[in-house]
Structures are given as structure tokens and as C-alpha cells.
Amino acid sequence: MKEIIKITVGLTMTCLIAAAIMGGVFIVTAKAKKHNEYVNFQENMLKLLGFDENKPAPEALQLCTVFRYLVHQDKKTSLGYMLPVQASDATDDITYQLVLVDIQGQFIAKYDLAILLAQATDEKDREKAITAVLTGNNNTIEYADQFIVAKNGDQRLAYLLPGKTPGFKTHINFMMAMDATYSIVGLQILEHQEDPGLGAEIEQEYFKNQFTGKDVERLKTLKVIKEPLPDEQLRFLERTKWINNEFSDDDLATLQKKYQPKDICAITGATISSVAVLNGVKNVATKFVYRVKVLENIISKQNISVAF
Amino acid sequence: MNSSAKDRIQTAERPYFNNLSVSFSPHFRSQVSTERIMWTVVACLMPSLILSMFVFGLQTLIITAVSVISCVMTEAISQKLLNRPIAITDGSAVITGVLLAYVIPPGVPYWMPIPGAIMAIFITKIIMGGLGFNVFNPALMGRALLMASYPVAMTAGWLTPIRDLSLDKYLNAGVDAISTATPLYVLKHYGLNGLIEKFGSLSTLYFDFFFGFSPGCIGETSACVLLVGGIVLLYKRYITWHIPVSVIASTAFFTWIFGGETYFSGNPVLAVLSGGVILGAFFMATDYVTSPNEKRGQMIFGAGIGALTVLIRLKGGYPEGVCYAILLMNPLVPALDQWFRPKRFSEGAS
Amino acid sequence: MKNKANVLPDFPMGGIHPTERKELTEHLPIETMTDPSKVALFLKQHVGYPSEVMFNLISQLHSPEYYLEDNICKDGACGLDASEKKQVNEGELIGSTKNKIGASLHAGINGTVDGVFDTIHPVLGKAPAIIVSKSGAQKKPSYTRKDWTKYSKEELLSKINDAGIVGLGGAGFPADIKLNIKPGVFLDTLILNGSECEPYLTCDHRVMAEYPQDVIEGAKIILKILGINRCVIGIENNKPDAIAALEKAVADDPNPMGCDIFIQPLTVKYPHGSADQIMQSITDRVRPSGKRSSSIGIIVQNVYTTKTIYDAVALDKPFYERVVTISGRGISRQANLLVKIGTPLADIVEYLGGTTPDLAKIVIGGPMMGVAVSSLNVPITKATSGVLFLTKDEIGEDEKYGPCIRCGFCLNACPMGLEPNNIGVFVEAGKGADCEQFGFVDDCFQCGSCAYVCPAKRPLVQFIGLARIKIEEAKKKEEN
């Protein structure tokens, strides 16, 4: 009996000490960890917009995230968009408004949220803010997705759309950028488990850059074809790899025009991965365009002073 | 013992013939030797190479030569290094070389078979103990390595067959060869209709597959020529019918059941004629070392290869599955040999 | 009995079709050789050629002194009956044994008994033998035919024993002991084994073709001893003249004595001459492992033994000479020779006109199971059915054997359902004692089918023999 007590006490003590150590370290590192994740995300977004060390992002660049939630109120489901808005008071702060839209795209209601742009990166804070303003019983909210609007001063630079698509093995996580006319500016593959040497080639410039310039109408009919890339197009697509860019701006413009309408050439030996990425892009882009049009409509009707 | 008896003992004179051999019984043996079997298999494989030379151009010959030479060199060097008797004349390395070349596309770079040969001979065969002790089929292990290492070249090096045999076109075949998709690839991704669209009507397809005018690996294209070689081996009794027949039958059967849009609507003829089923059934699965010895074991081995082939073709990532099917069944061989022992004589006693 | 129309009986498992090469001697009538100047009769004639002897040759042997002591007869060897330098006549008894399993010896020539000397033995290397030198007047004994039907079973057996008859198929088991079945054992068939499946050998063939009546009479003697009346003579189908002669003899037999003798042609397939295989072919019965053939109601006897039994019973002629096939392209003249037991090979070679220069191997027995010798001083024993002088062309390349390629040919060839390939690999790896999983290794009767078909030329028969020894050793160790 004494033994058991001894063991129990010993184990408990050990656990407590271990917990204390781990907790201490967590406190020290939590902030840095979060920061790292944010930086990582940010970097990817900037890269998509075409900014890097050589071409730093302008000061006025601002990224506003629009979150989409599924709001279940009294057995009725509506879409809740969290829109960043200019604060009503004199400060330059950006705060959020929740706009509820029904499935048909009709406006239901709008609420002011007590949350600032910087706080919105945290999921818990967002949910707290939303549940605070929602009226009625049995409210549940469900996070659906988000998109990011990049703006430079008053000019809308691009929409950044994260997406996910089933690839050859597991899901491929990607992020794409669309400009204000809804044509693709860039595509970035964030995470994947494709075969090295085959499907993993989706990371390569020559594949990703084939998507640039395609507008949403073209996207709907875009196909993957099994043809080798012409040499010229390959060089054009991989131009960023070259240290001395051999194309002049005029060349680029003509080449862009020439290859703009082309279908996507599949990666040799990895047609499935190629098709997977294309389908993901199509899916995300078409849905986004539909939604953003509805949203624009509502914004202009309701006179919401959105921050983008 | 009395002394008189002892005196009677003499050692008889022994006028031995020094040139007479006194080896063990039996004192005469069949003419079939390891060398003869191996070289016969090589000879049975040759028509396919010749046909492939006409269909895909001269580079098939160069690739095969590179493959054979590198296999033989690997065997010689590794046996020398490991202080084993050098046995390159028994022809087994040559078979491996030929088979290795036969399962790679004709459009690959010429150096491509070399790493495959090292894998096939050194790692798969010599390290395991040499001829007779390898678990896996050497040529297919070589191919698996190449497939894993150079996936792009190995899945894109298909050439369009030359149908008109004008000399000018023939000589330039390797240079401006058009990369194309194999019928199995088309079948997997575009269905039977896609196949007919690309290659013509079903009867044309059968004709092309049977006589070898379809894109594919160097030695796999022509079912007809391979069948001739296989039948020679069967006639010479170097192989028995059990493995080839069970492989082909099981491939056809499972394709018929699962290969179509609905159950029982697949096209078994197309499945057997396309890809490497015939080559695998007659020349790879029947490899003595890596196949069971007993008839029942051989049937199950063959049926397993067929089933796995269909499974990989229909559900796997690759359009063709014979290579991996055989490799997957190879480690089962000791178990099959253990389960299916030959019937003992006295077991017939009641 | 199988009687499917036009289908010859066959054993279902294994078997091979080696080149026969019987055409060298099958048409040559039996020729009597002139008496040699000396005969050497091994004291122990009935020894087979067990494989273990090949591996630990000398250690198993007793010294020659051993055989001169009183303990000789325990081994089944003969003791010397004749006193020193005794004059003997052809057919006179010179050696007898007190042991049950043994057969007496008779002089083949008129001459003097020199004594017991070490002589080159095909299997044992060296073994003691009674040497008889030719001397004095050469007078052939004459044998007259007597009516044997009046003899009782015991009288018949003692006559066979007195004549020193052993089985002539190869193992040389004394015939009277084999035929002396214990009362109560159920028997129904006597099979006379005339298949002579070994390539080259034709002595049984010639005997059947030339002395069909003697064979039938001998069969009737054996049937009388066994007390049954059914006899099947199994002959491979490549000896049509022997089959015809025997069938005629049966048909013309004036006194069939109620015996039902039937000639059964068999498929030509090696090893059809093995008792197990011929029993299975003819009666579909399979001998259980480790038991005798009498346990399934069958006695198998060689046809030539039957003929000698007839000689011993009806003519009172002891067994001192036999027909030996001398064949192979390594000798100037092939023949089916009637030679005296104990004749050295040198005399035979001399009689037939010498060997050819390309002689590469001398084999005593058939090419599949025989023993190669390197000396012409080896004498003919009672069980020697042939002496083959083989050239390089006939035996093929005699090179080093290669690794097993698991082709499985030996599995298909083995008539006993063993796995020689695996046994070979295990023995090579030093795991001979673990070979019991590959079949009843004791079943192996060294037919050599596996080694014949082996493309890697591996000595599979010897591997199996070694495995057998290792298994026995392991068992002994376990018992201790």
C-alpha cells in the first residue's frame, strides 16, 4: 500500500515538473511561433503578387482578409461575410462588419463587429465577435473559407484565394491571385505530397506560370492537354529563373498574348496531378467570382464603406 | 589369426588408367544444360528485337546492346570483386540484359539501361548469392529502379511506330520521333472510345497489337512474335504451360469482370494483347529462379500476377502493372513452394 | 490390371526418356566367352551399391584379416570351403555361408584355388576375393534336364540356395530368401521384371528372346514356391522380339500347371525396371514407404533370375556364369557375353579385341546407376549386368557443376516425389539433416533421373545420399 502511494506521488511529481517545464517553454515560444506562421503566410502572399527582395512591396500595401462563415440561425442557414470596413470614427483603424446573405444572394442583415483588423487573424477572437452580435436562439457558426484583398492605396491590386484540391496522393494546398478583372495573376503551391520527379513538378515555374493571364471565362473551358511545351513558351514561363532577363517588355507582351489562350500542357508522366491543380483552380476561381459579384452588389446597395 | 592366413594376403597390383574418369553416376546426362537453356531463351527473344528495330528505329538495337553489355560487365566485375567464379558465359546476364531493354521505352537516352543493369545484376542477383538465389526477377528490379529514378523518361519515351518502311524515314526515326501515349495510357484515361478515336477501329487495334504496330516498350509490342518465341520454349519443354496460361487467363478473366463500365463488360483480348502481358507471361514470370516449382504453385503464382496486373491497371497510378505484379508475387514463391510440395510416391499408398 | 485399349501401362510420377543406345547389342545373340585364366570371386557378392559407401568408403570396410577370421559369416560373406591349393572343377562349390543372408560361391573354371586375396572392387575399392587359377584338364560339365514338378517347396528353395542365386537386377539379394515368404503373408501376384530400362543393357532382353521356355518354366517354379498362380511379365515395349518369343512360349507351353502367365508390354520410360514403378504400372498398387513389396501382395523378380532359378532347379546347374552386356563405343566389338563370374575385365577386353583410343570411362552396370572404375582388374560379380566402355562423345562434357537454377526438371523427373533441387541446395549449405521436409529421402533408390535431367549437371544422387546419412546421424544423436 505504501508502495502504491509512493509510486503515485512520484509519478504525479514527475508529471507536474514536466508540465511546468513544458508550460514555461510554451510561454516563451508561443509568440514567436505564431509570428513565424504569420510571416510565412505573408511571404507567400507577397510572392504571389510579384514582390520579393528585389522588388519590395510598397508601404501602402494592405492585406484585408474577408472571411466567410456559414451561419445557422433557427434552422436557417445563411452566409456571413466578415468585411473589413473603415471605422466610422475619425481614426484610420479598420474594423469589421458582418453581412448576412441568404443562399440566393439576397441581403439579410449587417452588424458591426467589435474587432480590429489585427485581431482578426485569430480564429477564436473572430468567432467571439460574431456570436456576440448574432441575435436569436441556437446560433452556430461554421468557418467556410476566406479570401484576401490586397490593395495599394486606393487601388485594388488582387484577390488572394487559398484553395485545396485532391491530388494524386493527398490534398494539394495552393493559393492563387486574381486581379480586379478576374484573371489569374499567379499560382503558388503551398503543400503537397506528390511523387518527386513526377507530380511534384507542379511546383515548377513552367507549370504554375501557364495559369497566369487566364481570365475566368477562359478558365471555364480550360483543359489539360498532353502535348510537350514549345521551347519558346518554356523559356517564357521560366523567365524569372534567368538572372539576366532575356525578354524585353515588348517581347513579354507579345508572348503573353500568344500563349494566353493556350490550354494547360500537362506535366509529362503526371497528368493526374496536372488535372487536379487545374480543377482546383477552376473550382476556386469560378465560385469566388460568383460570390464576389454578389458581394459587390450588396456592398454598393447597402453603402458599406469597405476597406478595399 | 594364424600366420599362414596372414601370409596369404597380398595387395593386388593396380594398373589404373590415368585418363579414365571415375565421376559419380549417372554416367551420361541429357544434352540440356544451363547454358543451352539460357541461350535458347535469348534466341527466342531475338525476333522481337528485330521487329522492334523495324518499328521504332535503330535506337532500340543500341539500347538493347547497351543493356546487355552493361549487365554482362556488371556480372563479371562483381564476381571478380567477390572472388566468385566468373560465369558470364552461362547467358543468364545476357537474358537479364535483353529483358531489361525490352521493358523500357524506345525513346529513352542510350545510357539509361546502365543503372538498371547494376541494380538488376549486382543488387538483385549477385548480392543475394548469385544465379539461383535471387528472390526477385533481376530485369524487373532494374526496371523498377529506372521507373522510380527517371519517371519522366520512363513514362514519356514512347515512339510512334513506323508503318511505311521507306529508308529515309526509317533512318531519321530516332531523331524526330514523336512522343506519344501508349494504348494502355489512353485506355486508362480516356476509355475505350478514346482508344478507338486515337488508334482506329477495334479490328485495327487488334491487328496492331498482335503484329506490333503500337507504341510501347521495346520488346513488348508484338504479341505475335513473342508468342512464337514462347511456343518454341514450350515445345522444347524449357517451360511448362502452367504459368503463361494462368497469367493470361487470369488477366483476361479479371479484365472481363472489372475492366468495363459495368461488371462483365471488359475487353479481355485488348487487355492481353496490350502492354507486357505476353512478354511477362512467357519470359518473365517463367524465370526458373523466381517462380514456384510445383504445378499448383505455378498456377496460383500466375493467377496472382494476372489479378495484380488488372488491379494496378485499373486502380493504380500506372497504366501498366505486369512488372510490379510479377515483383509482388516473387517473394511469395518460397511460401508457394512450401505449401505445394510435389506428391510423394508413398502418399499414393492406401 | 490396367487394360485400357492401346494404352500401355505407365507409372504416373516422374520418369525420363534417356537415349536408349540399345541398338549396339540388342540384335547380338548370346556368345559364350572362352574361359579366363583366373577368376576372382568376391566373398560378399550380394552387396548392392549403397551410396553411403561412396562417401565414407574405407572406414566402413573391414580389413582383409577380418574375413579370414571366423567372424566372416556374420557379414553375410562366404567363407572359403576348399582347403588350400585344392583342385576344383567347373561348378564345384568353393565358398558357403552360415549366415542366412548370403549366397554360396562356385568355381567357374577348372583350376586351383589360390586363396583369399584383396582384389579391386568396383564399389568398395578393395575387397577380399577367392582367386581360382586355371589349371589341369578343362572338362565341361554336362547338365541334364530333370522333371522339377515333383519337388516340394522346401526342396526347391534349398536347390536355389545351393546354386547361390542372387537377384540379378542390381542389388543382388539372395533369391531363396526373397522367395521364402513367411506363412500368413497374403500374396496374389508375381511380377517378372523384364523391362530392362537402363540404356545400353540388353542381357535380359537376349535371355528372354533366346530362352523364353526357360523363363516361363522358372516363373512356374517361383509360382509353385509362392503357392499362387498369377504371374505378369512386364517388358518395355522396345523389345518386341522378346515379347513375341515369351508369348509364343506361354501359348506353346505343354504343361501350364494351372498358372496364369501374362505378358504385359510397358511404356518405354526410365526407371520402369524399379520394383516400385513396375508394381505401380502393372497393378496400380503403391508400396508404403519403408515396407517391402510383399506387404501389398506382390513379389517382383528379375526375368534373368527366373531363368537361373530354372537352371538351378531343373538342371542342377549352380550359378557360376552369367550373360553380361559389353557395350559402348569404347570397345572394338560389342557383345552379349556369357562369362564366368569373377572374370576380370581385362580378359573380356582381350577377348573382344581391345578398347578404342577415345575410351573415356568404364562403367560397371548401366549408365544411370552403374559404377565407374579405373582398372581392368575388376572382376565380374554376380550382379553385374553390363560393362560399358564409353567414349567422350557418349558421356558428354564432364565439367564442374553449376549452381541450381531451380528449373524444377528434377521434380518432374523424380519417380519417388522427392525434391532433389532443394536437397542439393541444403546439403551444399551444410543443412543435410533438415532435408526430411523434401520427401522421404529413404525412398531414393539412386535411379539418377534427377541428375540426368539437371541442366546444371549437379550430382543430385550423391547429394541425396549425403542427406540420408546426415538425417540418420541426426536421428542417432537424438536417440543418444
Place this chain on the structure above:
Amino acid sequence: MLEDKKSYSNIFLNGIFNDNPIFRLALSMCPAVGISTNMMNGLLMGIAVLFVQICSSLTISLMKNFIHPRIRIPTYTLTIATWVTVTDLVLAAFFPVAYKSLGIFVRLIVVFCFITMRLDVFARKNPVFPSLVDAVGMGFGFMFGMIAIGGVRELMGMGTLLGYDILGFRPLLFFVLPASGFFVVGFMMAIFNYTETIYNQRKRARSTAS
């Protein structure tokens, strides 16, 4: 009980050669195969393991009088888990690049049997300093193995070493795939055993000669 310097160096070298966790004990093969696709990963993993091993060994060696023998394995696991969590958090916070490439394998260090084995076999029975030496030796032994495997696989698979282009082309992509991990480990084991046999033979020859 271990006083002189020689025995300390023996303890240290033991971890690298005689009891090398990968090549001799064949423990913790999962990360050896999974993570060692390139030299950098091998090095990072090695450092992480070295850190965990040292900390755990020290902890156990200090606490050895308080550990009840009946619950020693849970205690070890708890100790290792604590230090692994610390490593994981620190890496995530301050070395995000390394954290990204090591991924889940850092957390797998918890179940590395050779760490537990060393704690039970050595740290529990020895004072602090020898335990430290042993931990360093084992850690370096593991790191050595990981770097060797990673180096071979990177060189053969990608033609690079530590990210620098060495060969200028990709020799065999196969070496990047998981299956090749087993091949390389097997070959390295063979080489390790072979060199050791030769070394021992020479040693014996020298001792008999002298």
C-alpha cells in the same frame, strides 16, 4: 566507478562505433529511413536527438535516486516527451525552416527506443558526468549515421550535398524515395560490419605479433 580519462573516451566512442544506434543496434530505423532524404535533414535530426538525449540522460542521472524501479519506463517516456516537446516548441519558434523540413519526425523522437535504452542501461546506473559522455556519444553516433545516410541519399538522389550542386545532374531519383532508405541503411551496415571485421583482424594480428 569510471575514473580515468580512457574509460570516458571509451564510453564516447562506444556510442559512435560499437553501439552505433543505427548501424549496430538497428534501432530507430523509422526516422533513419523517413527523414534522411538529404544531409541537412540528417544533421538537424541528429542535433535534435543529441539535445534530447543529453537532457534526458542528465535528468535521469540526477533523478536516479528518486525513480521507483517499477515505474522507470513511464518516467523515461515522460522525461523524453518533455524534452522533445521543448525541442519541438523551440524549433517551431526560432528555426521555422528546420521545423518545416523535420515536420512530424521531431515528435517521433519520443519513441526512439535507443534513447530509452540508454537511459535504462546507462544513465540510471551511472553518475552525471559519465552519463553526459554516454549521451553525447550516442547522440553523435546517431547524428553520424543520419548524416552518412542523408549524404549518400542526397548525393545519389539529387546530385547535391547540403544543397550545393556537386554532380550537376540527378543520378538516381530512386534514392530520394523511402524505399531507398532501406537499401542505403543495409549497405552501410554491411560496410560498417566489414570494416569492423578487418579492424578486429588487424588488432588481433597486432596483439599476437607484439
